[in-house]
Amino acid sequence: MPDQVPAVRLSSITKRFPGVVANRDIDLVIARGEVHALCGENGAGKSTLMKILYGMQRPDEGEIEIDGQKVSFRSPADAIARGIGMVHQHFKLADNLTVLENVILGAEPTRLGRIDFAAARARIREMSQAYGLRVDPDVLVERLGVGDRQRVEILKVLYRGAKILILDEPTAVLVPQEVEELFANLRELRAEGLTVLFISHKLDEVLSVADTISVIRRGTTVATGLPASGVTAPQLAELMVGSELPTPELRESTVTDEVQLEVAGLTVRTAEGRAVVDEVSLRIRRGEIVGLAGVEGNGQGELIEALMGIRPADSGTIVYGGEDVTGWPTRRRREAGIGYIPEDRHRQGLILEGTLWENRMLGHQTRRPNSRGPWIDKRGARRDTTRIVREYDVRTPGIDVPAAALSGGNQQKLIVGREMSGEPRLLIAAHPTRGIDVGAQAAIWDYLRSARAAGLAVLLISADLEELIGMSDTLHVILRGRLVAQVDPGTVTPEELGSAMTGAGRAGDAG
Ligand SMILES: Nc1ncnc2c1ncn2[C@@H]1O[C@H](COP(=O)(O)OP(=O)(O)O)[C@@H](O)[C@H]1O
Ligand SMILES: [Mg+2]
Known part of the structure; x- marks a missing residue:
């Protein structure tokens, strides 16, 4: 399907903050129905770019196209209306509410002027089934672990009709087993036709879950649309930092007996x-x-x-x-x-x-x-x-x-x-x-x-x-x-x- 209209096209995006150009002339094309990894070291400009796509920040220059149409987002509400959803690194759930209440918060279905919990519950059940996102709608969020909370965040975004899902460093808070579960969920979403933008600076993760990879270094794209099958971890590392990554390692022991x-x-x-x-x-x-x-x-x-x-x-x-x-x-x-x-x-x-x-x-x-x-x-x-x-x-x-x-x-x-x-x-x-x-x-x-x-x-x-x-x-x-x-x-x-x-x-x- 080479001629398909891409889900997202970002052209010449530039965003400056005082003293730093967070994004410099970035071009990025995301095909529909793929898991696209955006990687780059900390501070490379990934979150800024995603916030621009999600309407949280306005670019100084550049254009955004969704499904081939030029858009200009003034707020996340505009982005959500165009089917874009974002799961942030720090969750924004209310602990004292149930999964169901969190998911529908601000988008409550009503019937005769009252919140239609039955309809919401049915829809959430259906969505968790369809996407393999198992969570109990009636449990309090404070009882959930990190992996479950993340699934609730994803459900919340899907509930609002997202077709393009942005996950900003979703694995940073997860242990390896939970990472595997998340990846299984992402594959399921892809199978259902969603487009996933997965942000990470961890090479093994990027290689295991992505179809396509783009790399940002110091605010600019140094590689876009690489097929994940054709690239190795050392190649990616080199693209990300331009040289070898520093590692946390101790040399000789200095432990005393005091x-x-x-x-x-x-x-x-x-x-x-x-x-x-x-x-x-x-x-x-x-x-x-x-x-x-x-x-x-x-x-x-x-x-x-x-x-x-x-x-x-x-x-x-x-x-x-x-x-x-x-x-x-x-x-x-x-x-x-x-x-x-x-x-x-x-x-x-x-x-x-x-x-x-x-x-x-x-x-x-x-x-x-x-x-x-x-x-x-x-x-x-x-x-x-x-x-x-x-x-x-x-x-x-x-x-x-x-x-x-x-x-x-x-x-x-x-x-x-x-x-x-x-x-x-x-x-x-x-x-x-x-x-x-x-x-x-x-x-x-x-x-x-x-x-x-x-x-x-x-x-x-x-x-x-x-x-x-x-x-x-x-x-x-x-x-x-x-x-x-x-x-x-x-x-x-x-x-x-x-x-x-x-x-x-x-x-x-x-x-
Ligand atoms: N709101 C902001 N105000 C000022 N500088 C910012 C702001 N957001 C990000 N930056 C700067 O822009 C650069 C890119 O940051 P960011 O997009 O968060 O990178 P990444 O997500 O790849 O780690 C960094 O130098 C960061 O300090
Ligand atoms: Mg970031």
């Missing part, structure tokens, strides 16, 4: 008394990176908060540098040399409206160089911010701009620089490289490696299994608040780790 952190029987309960952290015991020595693998929501957040003194421990002890710090407030722990890279840099790590130097002080107000005695020392803070910008290669026009002006990678380098200042002896790093570009990611791995060599003890939490395997000296698996396995990062594969994370596998010893 214990920096010893956690014993730590338990944290919810208000209802459920143990979300359940008798966790672990030890981190100086010069050691201890990784914690787990599907999100298995207690890792609460564990970190207990270690930082943000949340009280119900029982157990935290001994840091030989001292029992279990009852210490957060500030005292920080002052004693515990650095903290929080999971959500926008909510916890930075004040986006604040300048870089104000952010330098955040959580560190009571210490030099930010204060002298009881007084804030702005000059000291400013000077040290300049040092961090230089040493950590934070790309910024200056230290007086708001943190919001920086890219995600540069925001994260600022946080890492801040948390590494004052020579911490323990660093708690939650998803330190999530959502940042490859260059910044490699830089952060380097900082962690050299701090480790200098004797820093690190607790690393990450959803990126390759990062965990590559960076950890010791690797634990957490499931429902318990450390259920310890695996050897030297030999474990991401698949085995994924199995252990869902409790399916038998990787290593319990403990």
Whole structure:
């Protein structure tokens, strides 16, 4: 069917943001009924292009054609009306509603002025059947795991009549088994005639699910419409980065026998008394990176908060540098040399409206160089911010701009620089490289490696299994608040780790 009108044609799309051209003269053709992978490293411009196609952003230049007709979207509603749907990386479901309520939200079928739940339920059942997207319409979303939530998001989009489905890095939140399920769903959608645009920077995924591949590098298409059957992973990697990819890998061991952190029987309960952290015991020595693998929501957040003194421990002890710090407030722990890279840099790590130097002080107000005695020392803070910008290669026009002006990678380098200042002896790093570009990611791995060599003890939490395997000296698996396995990062594969994370596998010893 060579002469078929393509489902999507993007021509000469350019989109500029202050200081960066996110998309530069991009051409892309998506045939109807194919799974088309758009790949490129972090920051290449993939999401921007998809947001343009979905009407969330307006291109500065260029044209969009859907089914051969020129369109101009002012909002996602316009795109939805033309049969385009998008599943975002961060789900937007309401936890306290059922699957059914979420799916129909804002598109409720009515009968005699009332919501026709029976009709909606029947339609959802029919759709889940047709597309192999098994979910129970009447279960509360808060009860669902990540894979199910994603299926609900897909259903929601299909319910609105999408014929072209955009999935922006859908596998980033999934363990390998869930990835396989998602791919089966995508193949089913293709069989039903839908067009799927699948965004990823993972080569093996792209090669396994796509019919056709396009590659973006630094905002421009470097390859379009490659048949997946005719291209290899190394070729794709080269197209994506122009050279070899940096990898998270530790070289020689720097682990000492000096214990920096010893956690014993730590338990944290919810208000209802459920143990979300359940008798966790672990030890981190100086010069050691201890990784914690787990599907999100298995207690890792609460564990970190207990270690930082943000949340009280119900029982157990935290001994840091030989001292029992279990009852210490957060500030005292920080002052004693515990650095903290929080999971959500926008909510916890930075004040986006604040300048870089104000952010330098955040959580560190009571210490030099930010204060002298009881007084804030702005000059000291400013000077040290300049040092961090230089040493950590934070790309910024200056230290007086708001943190919001920086890219995600540069925001994260600022946080890492801040948390590494004052020579911490323990660093708690939650998803330190999530959502940042490859260059910044490699830089952060380097900082962690050299701090480790200098004797820093690190607790690393990450959803990126390759990062965990590559960076950890010791690797634990957490499931429902318990450390259920310890695996050897030297030999474990991401698949085995994924199995252990869902409790399916038998990787290593319990403990
Ligand atoms: N709303 C925005 N404001 C300013 N810069 C942005 C915005 N969105 C994206 N960028 C920048 O555009 C570039 C491409 O980003 P993005 O499209 O998110 O890449 P990808 O999805 O491939 O990782 C990056 O440098 C990013 O920092
Ligand atoms: Mg993106």
